[in-house]
Amino acid sequence: WSDGLLIVSADMPRVLEDDPAAWAATALVEHIDTARFAVRSWISGALGPATATPGLLAPVVGLAEPVAFSYPQHLGALLQGVLDQQGEPAFRLVAEAVAAVCDNGSGVDRARILPVVLIVSPAPPYVEGASRCAHVAAWRVDDAGVSGADLRTQLSWMKVFDQRPRTTTRRDSARPVDWLRGKHVLLLGCGGLGAPTAEFCARAGVARLDLVDTARIPPGILVRQPFALDDIGRLKIDVLSDRLSEVAEELEVRRRDDDVRELLADDPEVLNADLVIDATASAGVAAALELTRWSRPGPRAPLLSVTVGHRCELAVATLSLPTATGAGADVLRHLAIAALADDSLRDVLDDLLPDPPRTHPFQPEPGCSDPTYIGSAADLASFAGQLLNQALVVLGADLHEAAPRSWAAVAPAP
Numbered sequence: 080w081s082d083g084l085l086i087v088s089a090d091m092p093r094v095l096e097d098d099p100a101a102w103a104a105t106a107l108v109e110h111i112d113t114a115r116f117a118v119r120s121w122i123s124g125a126l127g128p129a130t131a132t133p134g135l136l137a138p139v140v141g142l143a144e145p146v147a148f149s150y151p152q153h154l155g156a157l158l159q160g161v162l163d164q165q166g167e168p169a170f171r172l173v174a175e176a177v178a179a180v181c182d183n184g185s186g187v188d189r190a191r192i193l194p195v196v197l198i199v200s201p202a203p204p205y206v207e208g209a210s211r212c213a214h215v216a217a218w219r220v221d222d223a224g225v226s227g228a229d230l231r232t233q234l235s236w237m238k239v240f241d242q243r244p245r246t247t248t249r250r251d252s253a254r255p256v257d258w259l260r261g262k263h264v265l266l267l268g269c270g271g272l273g274a275p276t277a278e279f280c281a282r283a284g285v286a287r288l289d290l291v292d293t294a295r296i297p298p299g300i301l302v303r304q305p306f307a308l309d310d311i312g313r314l315k316i317d318v319l320s321d322r323l324s325e326v327a328e329e330l331e332v333r334r335r336d337d338d339v340r341e342l343l344a345d346d347p348e349v350l351n352a353d354l355v356i357d358a359t360a361s362a363g364v365a366a367a368l369e370l371t372r373w374s375r376p377g378p379r380a381p382l383l384s385v386t387v388g389h390r391c392e393l394a395v396a397t398l399s400l401p402t403a404t405g406a407g408a409d410v411l412r413h414l415a416i417a418a419l420a421d422d423s424l425r426d427v428l429d430d431l432l433p434d435p436p437r438t439h440p441f442q443p444e445p446g447c448s449d450p451t452y453i454g455s456a457a458d459l460a461s462f463a464g465q466l467l468n469q470a471l472v473v474l475g476a477d478l479h480e481a482a483p484r485s486w487a488a489v490a491p492a493p
Contacts, residue, residue, distance in 0.1 A: 084238035138176035155230030258475030260284035273358030388430035391454030396466035
């Protein structure tokens with residue numbers, strides 16, 4: 080597996096982070112593939128027979144002081160640097176960790192010991208908010224498995240991707256999607272707008288995502304929905320669930336192959352989520368949501384309804400807040416009334432509520448039972464992101480500095 084790389088995704092126990100002295104611990108490691116490994120958890124206490132947790136194991140040494148030497152290439156240089164800068168206790172812990180890798184004196188099954196030693200060190204004191212466990216380094220002991228450890232033993236340093244939540248600043252922090260982190264989202268419809276929205280939710284850190292859709296994937300939608308040739312014939316919820324589990328490993332995805340109207344009639348409690356998103360663009364579903372929301376006592380979950388125009392040149396999101404009894408259709412009706420008196424919204428009225436109604440529905444291929452709209456993958460991904468973001472601007476106003484965009488700001492120039 081050459082030098083390999085190590086992904087550190089688990090926070091360390093507080094007892095280790097708060098310990099000012101040098102300490103020994105054990106890392107529980109998953110072997111992802113030939114060259115990649117991931118630390119899934121930490122076990123307080125040195126590698127030994129008492130370590131009964133299944134999985135690969137690697138010894139860990141926490142140093143009491145910041146490291147001030149360059150990465151050594153031989154064991155002797157590493158041990159000498161630790162002795163000179165960290166003192167006798169840290170030196171002994173590192174030496175014992177190397178012995179645990181090179182010998183089988185630990186009493187642990189040899190096949191479970193990864194020939195890698197991890198060293199954790201503090202940040203320098205001048206660093207703002209310096210952490211006791213700021214840095215993680217991993218090095219492979221090339222002569223692991225032989226009896227004893229020669230000071231000339233060569234060390235191969237592994238690339239470390241440190242993704243511990245307590246020491247990592249997310250790249251999407253202070254953005255509207257902050258509101259989604261840790262939330263439960265119910266997504267109705269996994270098509271042109273729903274599928275990209277599901278992925279946006281997963282990447283934002285949603286804790287649970289319920290997917291509701293009955294459709295299977297036909298070849299024609301591949302031009303605008305994020306599915307692949309091998310997915311043809313499979314349920315959209317199954318494909319999305321598999322994909323999202325690869326994007327966010329902590330995400331809980333629940334799939335429901337149900338007609339939304341029947342689901343709401345049989346189990347209205349399904350709406351008990353932090354956010355409900357209707358991406359079905361179905362008048363029947365919109366009516367069922369109106370009835371269910373109106374008849375349920377409040378407070379209710381925020382309801383975001385999203386749709387695009389018939390040529391994907393315009394998109395509209397409606398957001399019903401917890402105190403509102405109406406759902407998307409009710410808000411859209413108010414929008415239509417406002418559009419009658421506002422020329423800047425004339426395109427919204429003409430696209431969504433044309434007068435006279437359109438008489439030539441777009442049916443793209445033989446056997447297509449439902450009329451649809453013209454739109455590309457670029458159109459839909461762009462609209463899905465903008466509509467979700469603007470709703471989250473309203474819901475999470477205290478988490479970011481963004482401000483809602485007004486209708487005048489998004490209306491096209493005359």
